[in-house]
Amino acid sequence: MEQRQKVMIIDDNLIDQMITAHVLKKTYEKGDILVMESATAALEFFDSNKDDLSAIPSLILLDIDMPHMNGFEFLDRFNLYPETLKKACRIVVITGSDIPGDIELMKTYPHVSKLILKPLNHNELVPVI
Template sequence: MLIDDNEIDNLINQKMIEAANISENIYVHSGAKSAIEFLKNVEKLDSVAETILPDIIFLDIDMPLMDGFQFLDLFDKLSEATKKKCKIVMLTSSINPQDISKSKNYTYVKKYINKPLTQQNINTLEV
């Protein structure tokens, strides 16, 4: 899943993931609010939720309406099964040391990557 308010970044990142051939389905959200609603709705599907939930969520930090950290706070309220399945990778242009440090407070944030997403980043994910 890609969550970024920049449509061009989403398109480029989607193409990089497709080229790496690491995913059958790529969900793209241009806002954190729609992404969290999507995850909440998938949870309601019970038996098939596990197959629909993304393995990796690439999350931008600086977005209008709901930023990446607000998303993480709401993500924390989702089911244990969702939090266990979905690994989060911060994919952002922020080089602010406070953002990097803050992201480490969330156990399901597995990596912090600066944009753009590259094949090398994808190959070394190990989440």
């Protein structure tokens, strides 16, 4: 039996969560969607599941602009996890920020595979799944 893939959305904005989940459901019918309302909640999930790679999402859709802990801080903490966990998932940054400094900084994180500007649409998401 084929294991269902998991996609994690990390975004504090309820409307953006709903849009991203809607686009995912249309694009990624064979997967489970996990929604985390903060970077802290996502890190707690990884802390609880770091020894069970089957629980780890194969794709993370990460917002950068969040309160308390932003996406850059999440990426810094994510980088501290074991290589096996980091290699188990790809990170795609989904952001409303087109600030050149933010974009250049995102490119320095080795586990960020792509940057997509909001609003997310089907055509941008298909190539990353």
